[in-house]
Amino acid sequence: MDLHLGQAQPTREEEMAVDAVLETPDALPVMGSRRHLLLPVLHSIRNRVGWISAGAVNCAAARLDVAPAEVYGVASFYGLFSLSPLPPVVAHVCDDIGCMARGAEKLCGQLESTMGPAGSACLGGRATWLRSACLGLCERAPAALISAAGENHKERVLAPASFERIQSAVSDAVAGRLPSHPDTLSTELSVPQAGAKNLRLLRRIGKSDPASLDDYRAHDGYSALQKAIDLGPEGVIREVSASGLVGRGGAAFLTGRKWEALHKQRDLGRPHYIVCNADESEPGTFKDRILMEGDPFAVLEGMTIGAVATGAQRGYIYLRGEYPLAGERLSQAIQVARKNGLLGENILGRALSFDIELRRGAGAYICGEETALFNSIEGYRGEPRNKPPFPTQAGLFRQPTAVNNVETLINVPEIIRTGGSAKNAANVRLFCLSGHVVRPGVYEIEMGMTIRSLIALAGGVAGNGRLQAVLLGGAAGTFISAQELDTPLTFEATRAIGATLGSGVVMLFDDSVDLRQILLRIAAFFRHETCGQCVPCRVGVVRQEEALQRLVQGKSLGSGANEISTLKEMGQAMRDASICGLGQTASAAVESALQRWSLFS
Numbered sequence: 001m002d003l004h005l006g007q008a009q010p011t012r013e014e015e016m017a018v019d020a021v022l023e024t025p026d027a028l029p030v031m032g033s034r035r036h037l038l039l040p041v042l043h044s045i046r047n048r049v050g051w052i053s054a055g056a057v058n059c060a061a062a063r064l065d066v067a068p069a070e071v072y073g074v075a076s077f078y079g080l081f082s083l084s085p086l087p088p089v090v091a092h093v094c095d096d097i098g099c100m101a102r103g104a105e106k107l108c109g110q111l112e113s114t115m116g117p118a119g120s121a122c123l124g125g126r127a128t129w130l131r132s133a134c135l136g137l138c139e140r141a142p143a144a145l146i147s148a149a150g151e152n153h154k155e156r157v158l159a160p161a162s163f164e165r166i167q168s169a170v171s172d173a174v175a176g177r178l179p180s181h182p183d184t185l186s187t188e189l190s191v192p193q194a195g196a197k198n199l200r201l202l203r204r205i206g207k208s209d210p211a212s213l214d215d216y217r218a219h220d221g222y223s224a225l226q227k228a229i230d231l232g233p234e235g236v237i238r239e240v241s242a243s244g245l246v247g248r249g250g251a252a253f254l255t256g257r258k259w260e261a262l263h264k265q266r267d268l269g270r271p272h273y274i275v276c277n278a279d280e281s282e283p284g285t286f287k288d289r290i291l292m293e294g295d296p297f298a299v300l301e302g303m304t305i306g307a308v309a310t311g312a313q314r315g316y317i318y319l320r321g322e323y324p325l326a327g328e329r330l331s332q333a334i335q336v337a338r339k340n341g342l343l344g345e346n347i348l349g350r351a352l353s354f355d356i357e358l359r360r361g362a363g364a365y366i367c368g369e370e371t372a373l374f375n376s377i378e379g380y381r382g383e384p385r386n387k388p389p390f391p392t393q394a395g396l397f398r399q400p401t402a403v404n405n406v407e408t409l410i411n412v413p414e415i416i417r418t419g420g421s422a423k424n425a426a427n428v429r430l431f432c433l434s435g436h437v438v439r440p441g442v443y444e445i446e447m448g449m450t451i452r453s454l455i456a457l458a459g460g461v462a463g464n465g466r467l468q469a470v471l472l473g474g475a476a477g478t479f480i481s482a483q484e485l486d487t488p489l490t491f492e493a494t495r496a497i498g499a500t501l502g503s504g505v506v507m508l509f510d511d512s513v514d515l516r517q518i519l520l521r522i523a524a525f526f527r528h529e530t531c532g533q534c535v536p537c538r539v540g541v542v543r544q545e546e547a548l549q550r551l552v553q554g555k556s557l558g559s560g561a562n563e564i565s566t567l568k569e570m571g572q573a574m575r576d577a578s579i580c581g582l583g584q585t586a587s588a589a590v591e592s593a594l595q596r597w598s599l600f601s
């Protein structure tokens, strides 16, 4: 990436893209600085022009009063921003593990033979295609995202994607005919349980129009917020704590305790924030997307109840950049909620002021880590911070902050509505089934159901019907074998077999799949996604991929056993000495597979 900043000048289009963000009424400084607008500015340039030139970097730097090298450092951090010329139309084609199990390699091969190698320009220099990490559409794999830069920037998801669908969408986009709306959520394909009785978290999906506040209200929406305001902060925290709700973002921390930590600081006069972590980039995870696409007001209501409990005056939703429909639904819901007195000053006519801003990530898995997410919103590279201090002490803009996952927040209105001590108040969980399963999709089940029963609920094993392995918890999770399917889906039971629930991924592989290729893809994912600031992780993920490649090619340094023990040692070093969860879990899936199968003998 050679970008010579020098005195490079922006084009008129680039200037307009920068100004479009800075001239909005919401573009106010925070703590005296407008640096936090850097990511929205970079998005605006990408949307309009397709890539970030040296002139655009200089323009953003001048307008935001940030050094050009800093802007460059941030822009180069994110996968969605290209610092070299890119055609305006780009087809991002997922070649990650869920899509691999559903024919992604064949699809990429077809694209290569017609459009040329990934990244090369075609259709008169107007289009290209790129391989992408998991797009969070695994229930409809294989998946692609078409992005068309221009004055009317458009993005469209294709899932399931086929060679013909991609080709025709790319041609439409080049001709300026890409439909302005992304694919709608297909409840039939994505939520097989939709409409079933006794659902809690998925109860409105497929029943209530996600764009309609009236419909949301007709399905109990905003009754919990009314009750929460009556209960007051202590009452809300009491109910949430009584329910035993633990975070669904992977770290399994008690939500009531997190909110109490913020509430205790409310008299110190510092701003408090609540952040909804909607970055969802763990390969195989798509539950949060379905909640946001299908029930966006519930996310806002959960956050607003969080504001009652914690004293937060402002909330941010940090949404992964590759979720266009969720972004559209959430921003529409925010506007409607504001118009109807459900966000802003004196919410529901009571002494509660709280508003929410939507921020989009830009293709960096690490930004799901809560402190990396703060840096990203603040306009810095998304590198995790050392902890302590914890977010509840010094989080976003160094102020007390509660970070909660989307699914965690969706639990909250239900808990307040039914009471925290009600049976099973927080005992249901969402799981994302994908790969070789008959009915992929998001499933809501009571904790404690066995993996076997969950697979049966989803119609059983697809592909050739002979199950080889299940990946639990995503790329940072664990492979288990067909002999371990009677394990109940609880934190304790999965821990007992050395596995993790993580973000709720349950990905099936039949015995035709070459698991070694899956491990290589996981290793490539971590090599690409490390932020690189600490040595064990930065070096470990590269060495892990190299060792696996040698093993797959039968070119081990010394014996295969020697190579495998090096892999284990590297895994231990990453676990022991990495700053954040990425490095600490980057070898988990690889090691779990090596433990269970003799893949390299």
Ligand SMILES: Cc1cc2nc3c(=O)[nH]c(=O)nc-3n(C[C@H](O)[C@H](O)[C@H](O)COP(=O)(O)O)c2cc1C
Residues within 6 Å of the ligand: 246, 247, 248, 249, 250, 251, 252, 253, 255, 277, 278, 279, 280, 281, 282, 365, 366, 367, 368, 369, 370, 371, 403, 404, 405, 406, 408, 409, 580, 581, 582
């Ligand atoms: C590398 C990495 C990626 C993460 N990605 C996400 C994510 O996409 N969504 C999420 O909610 N939590 C993610 N987390 C966990 C967050 O740091 C944090 O624990 C969580 O958002 C807290 O919310 P919860 O208590 O509701 O689970 C990630 C953690 C790590 C280490």
Ligand code: SF4
Residues within 6 Å of the ligand: 366, 383, 384, 529, 530, 531, 532, 533, 534, 535, 537, 538, 578, 579, 580, 581, 582, 583, 584
């Ligand atoms: S463990 Fe890896 S991703 Fe996390 S801070 Fe260190 S280098 Fe960055």
